[in-house]
Amino acid sequence: MIYPRRMLILAEGKFSPLRSKTANGAVAFMPERVVGVVDSTCSGTTAGAVLGYGGAIPVVASILDGLRLQPDSLLIGIAPPGGRLPNEWRGFVREALSGGLHVISGLHTLLADDAEFAGMAADHGVEIWDLRRVPEENRRVSRGNWRTRKSRTILTVGTDCKIGKMTTILRVFEEFRHRGLRSDFIGTGQTGILIRGRGVSVDAVVGDYIAGSVEHEIDRSEAEGYEYVFVEGQGALTHQGYSSVTLGLMHGTMPDAMILVHQPTRLEDDYGFPLPDLRRLIAQHEEMVNFFRPTKVVAIGLNSVGLTDEQSREAAQHIEETTGLPAVDAFRFGAARLADAVFGFLKEAPPCKYVGQFRYPGMS
Amino acid sequence: MIYPRRMLILAEGKFSPLRSKTANGAVAFMPERVVGVVDSTCSGTTAGAVLGYGGAIPVVASILDGLRLQPDSLLIGIAPPGGRLPNEWRGFVREALSGGLHVISGLHTLLADDAEFAGMAADHGVEIWDLRRVPEENRRVSRGNWRTRKSRTILTVGTDCKIGKMTTILRVFEEFRHRGLRSDFIGTGQTGILIRGRGVSVDAVVGDYIAGSVEHEIDRSEAEGYEYVFVEGQGALTHQGYSSVTLGLMHGTMPDAMILVHQPTRLEDDYGFPLPDLRRLIAQHEEMVNFFRPTKVVAIGLNSVGLTDEQSREAAQHIEETTGLPAVDAFRFGAARLADAVFGFLKEAPPCKYVGQFRYPGMS
Numbered sequence: 001m002i003y004p005r006r007m008l009i010l011a012e013g014k015f016s017p018l019r020s021k022t023a024n025g026a027v028a029f030m031p032e033r034v035v036g037v038v039d040s041t042c043s044g045t046t047a048g049a050v051l052g053y054g055g056a057i058p059v060v061a062s063i064l065d066g067l068r069l070q071p072d073s074l075l076i077g078i079a080p081p082g083g084r085l086p087n088e089w090r091g092f093v094r095e096a097l098s099g100g101l102h103v104i105s106g107l108h109t110l111l112a113d114d115a116e117f118a119g120m121a122a123d124h125g126v127e128i129w130d131l132r133r134v135p136e137e138n139r140r141v142s143r144g145n146w147r148t149r150k151s152r153t154i155l156t157v158g159t160d161c162k163i164g165k166m167t168t169i170l171r172v173f174e175e176f177r178h179r180g181l182r183s184d185f186i187g188t189g190q191t192g193i194l195i196r197g198r199g200v201s202v203d204a205v206v207g208d209y210i211a212g213s214v215e216h217e218i219d220r221s222e223a224e225g226y227e228y229v230f231v232e233g234q235g236a237l238t239h240q241g242y243s244s245v246t247l248g249l250m251h252g253t254m255p256d257a258m259i260l261v262h263q264p265t266r267l268e269d270d271y272g273f274p275l276p277d278l279r280r281l282i283a284q285h286e287e288m289v290n291f292f293r294p295t296k297v298v299a300i301g302l303n304s305v306g307l308t309d310e311q312s313r314e315a316a317q318h319i320e321e322t323t324g325l326p327a328v329d330a331f332r333f334g335a336a337r338l339a340d341a342v343f344g345f346l347k348e349a350p351p352c353k354y355v356g357q358f359r360y361p362g363m364s
Numbered sequence: 365m366i367y368p369r370r371m372l373i374l375a376e377g378k379f380s381p382l383r384s385k386t387a388n389g390a391v392a393f394m395p396e397r398v399v400g401v402v403d404s405t406c407s408g409t410t411a412g413a414v415l416g417y418g419g420a421i422p423v424v425a426s427i428l429d430g431l432r433l434q435p436d437s438l439l440i441g442i443a444p445p446g447g448r449l450p451n452e453w454r455g456f457v458r459e460a461l462s463g464g465l466h467v468i469s470g471l472h473t474l475l476a477d478d479a480e481f482a483g484m485a486a487d488h489g490v491e492i493w494d495l496r497r498v499p500e501e502n503r504r505v506s507r508g509n510w511r512t513r514k515s516r517t518i519l520t521v522g523t524d525c526k527i528g529k530m531t532t533i534l535r536v537f538e539e540f541r542h543r544g545l546r547s548d549f550i551g552t553g554q555t556g557i558l559i560r561g562r563g564v565s566v567d568a569v570v571g572d573y574i575a576g577s578v579e580h581e582i583d584r585s586e587a588e589g590y591e592y593v594f595v596e597g598q599g600a601l602t603h604q605g606y607s608s609v610t611l612g613l614m615h616g617t618m619p620d621a622m623i624l625v626h627q628p629t630r631l632e633d634d635y636g637f638p639l640p641d642l643r644r645l646i647a648q649h650e651e652m653v654n655f656f657r658p659t660k661v662v663a664i665g666l667n668s669v670g671l672t673d674e675q676s677r678e679a680a681q682h683i684e685e686t687t688g689l690p691a692v693d694a695f696r697f698g699a700a701r702l703a704d705a706v707f708g709f710l711k712e713a714p715p716c717k718y719v720g721q722f723r724y725p726g727m728s
Contacts, residue, residue: 141605144635203572207609208599210571235572238655240615241505241725245571247601248608271508272721276655284651291602291640291648357636361605 002102002127003197006035008063008071010092014078015039015050015059022106023077025191027054029170035069036060037077038092063095073102075194085109093117100124106131106190108204131190132201134213141361142211146254146293147354151222152346155255156233156301157285159262159276160269161242164331165233166192168261168301171335172342173230179339184226186217188249192232202234202245210248218253228346231255237285238276239269250288255295256352257345258285259338262327263303264315278323293352299341300327309333366466366491367561370399372427372435374456378442379403379414379423386470387441389555391418393534399433400424401441402456427459437466439558449473457481464488470495470554470565495554496565498577505725506575510618510657511718515586516710519619520597520665521649523626523640524633525606528695529597530556532625532665535699536706537594543703548590550581552613556596566598566609574612582617592710595619601649602640603633614652619659620716621709622649623702627667628679642687657716663705664691673697 007030011023015037026034027047036058037047043061047054060066063074074096080086085093085107093111096103097120105111105128112118112128121128146153154172156165166189176183185192187199200213214231221229231253235242260282268274282297289295300319304312312329319327326341328334371394375387379401390398391411400422401411407425411418424430427438438460444450449457449471457475460467461484469475469492476482476492485492510517518536520529530553540547549556551563564577578595585593595617599606624646632638646661653659664683668676676693683691690705692698 144604144637204570206568206570207574207612208567208606210608211605237611237652240508240618240656241575242572243615244574244608244612247611248571251604251607254604268721270723270725272723273508273656274720280655284655287648287651288601291644292604292637356638357632359634359636361634 002073002129004073004075004102004104005033006070006072007033007075007104008035008066008069008073008101009037009075009077010063011037011039011077012092013039013041015042017051020078022075022079022190024051026075026077026194027051027057029191029195031055031057035071036066038063038066063092063099067099071101073104076103076105076107079107085111094120097121097124097126100126102126102129104129104131104194106194108132131193132204134200134204138200138205138213138216139209140212140216141208142215142252143360144358145215145219146352147358149218149222150351151218151227151229152256152351153218153229153231153253154257154259154342155231155249155253156259156261157246157250157297158233158236158260159238159278159281160266161235161239163236163261163263163266164301164303165261167303167331168259168338169230169232170195171330172259172338175335175339176228176230176343181228182226183228183230184221184224186214186221186229186231188214188232188234202249207244207248210245211252214249214252233261236269237288238281240271240273247288250285254289254293256349257295257342258297259299259301259342260285260297261301261303262319263305264319265304265306278319282323294349296345298325298345299338300325301338302327302329304329304332366437366493368437368439368466368468369397370434370436371397371439371468372399372430372433372437372465373401373439373441374427375401375403375441376456377403377405379406381415384442386439386443386554388415390439390441390558391415391421393555393559395419395421399435400430402427402430427456427463431463435465437468440467440469440471443471449475458484461485461488461490464490466490466493468493468495468558470558472496495557496568498564498568502564502569502577502580503573504576504580505572506579506616507724508722509579509583510716511722513582513586514715515582515591515593516620516715517582517593517595517617518621518623518706519595519613519617520623520625521610521614521661522597522600522624523602523642523645524630525599525603527625527627527630528665528667529625531667531695532623532702533594533596534559535694536623536702539699539703540592540594540707545592546590547592547594548585548588550578550585550593550595552578552596552598566613571608571612574609575616578613578616597625600633601652602645604635604637611652614649618653618657620713621659621706622661623663623665623706624649624661625665625667626683627669628683629668629670642683646687658713660709662689662709663702664689665702666691666693668693668696
């Protein structure tokens, strides 16, 4: 597996706050690992000028121009219309491989399965990393391994999808590391996987294996000696399209603690449905795990995009009064309070001790 | 799409109560459409002698012997070890296609994608029907179409997987048809799909599309004018491996009513976990849908395998007292009471009237 340190990001024709999601995630979370962005429609500017973050990272007109920035890899940072790889993009991939760059892709079409690209990568001694490829060992039914786990698991859940579950858990994870606690992060979407260098793209996993695929990642972190494992949440238990993925993550993680992420200014979800009452939603998340083991939602992570600092603090205070839980926008104000809440709860709540039988489906 | 009326079932080396699940499902639910079973290790006997049901359906030694029974199709009724198609089995498929039979398969390996088989099918004017193939139009995020639906939907849920959700809903569905109510059945697993002649194998669908894939089937039934749509449940909300599939089905169906299926003699699930308290589980199922719309668990379907009739009735009575809901083993005693409960509830509860906005993810 490659670990890219100098990424050139392909965002041709789409580099903007809303149309280049993967590119923007890399710029936001790994600016020190991005050497430039390719978009001929806004070359000569900077990421900071286009996105409002990313500082002086230059935007260049072509892959060939980008090669002067001495990248080690090309990250495909946009999604093509329709999901298939347009012919024009094949040219970009060829140029990158010929230029000796690894290619990192979050596209549905797996580039490493393309005979031409695979041959070129071999010829140039580089790798193709498809972030959406689900490794064979992740394709398995959950074994319920939380029952013998020593590490503690923390999962973000949300009142909607695309609300800040990755951002929040990354901030708390970083705060734990900063405090010297042996902590790992498990990416479950493209950007999270790119940041960690491994993980599982749960939206590419069939239903029966969703829980098992994330359990496998936690097993690995545990085997490596991590004491705290932070799992990136996906979807929402009350998102009528993606709820299956959320519940699979919840049961594959069987978290010791959860953080609920909410955006106070968002009143409706993707379907025009009013976001559910926070207390009702918290109870529901706890109950879905409490059938198996004790757990709690211990804090609320806020996404206060569009609010002033003052408004964000007011919204947090209101939510604290309603739920009795600490609430803060960790991206804006730091994750110390959320980390305190998680750490304090885990200290009081001993690790789950499972004393029943241990079987799993297919076990003989 | 073919509609097989005279199936020969391949169960070579495995025809038995526990090792030939798909074969047994066909024999149990469609005996009038099965002309014979192929298993050289027990040829000369009958399905009834081997399984305890299926009566005089003969067991023959080979596909060639089976052709004398004038089948129109070969159903592959067993799963190979490891999931891949063994070489020996390729011979069976070739013999069937050469003999002018359609081939129906629930294997993970899609036979129609095999160039040799596809060529032979074309040459002989027959079709290959892979029950596990997910049609392209089912690969979509749920649109929340229940909000404008006129037909009523009924879903089975369960206290565990492999507990009788298909059997129960089929019996209630048949009872509704018997009463002259315009009713459809949606198969969500291999046997259910085979019985109905269409459906979606939800265990082959990636997480984001589970709800959408079943919603698409309901949309089709509604467009055809069915008033009552019975959806085959899968997994269990409290099955830590398969819960994601269950919740996807619940949110894709957004049922008007649910029937909970339970086996009184089963004390633990696949994981050695005690089955949850019925009342707690009923509340949980209702809440997961009540976030969106009113619904209720209206009856308990029992699987009383291993109990005498008297014991089954006693178990039903105990469950009725505990839950306040009618409970009966519909496979053994008929589905009249369950059908009464569903029909009575739907008559009192008007169809959901949604008056909010109508959007869905990706809608512009």
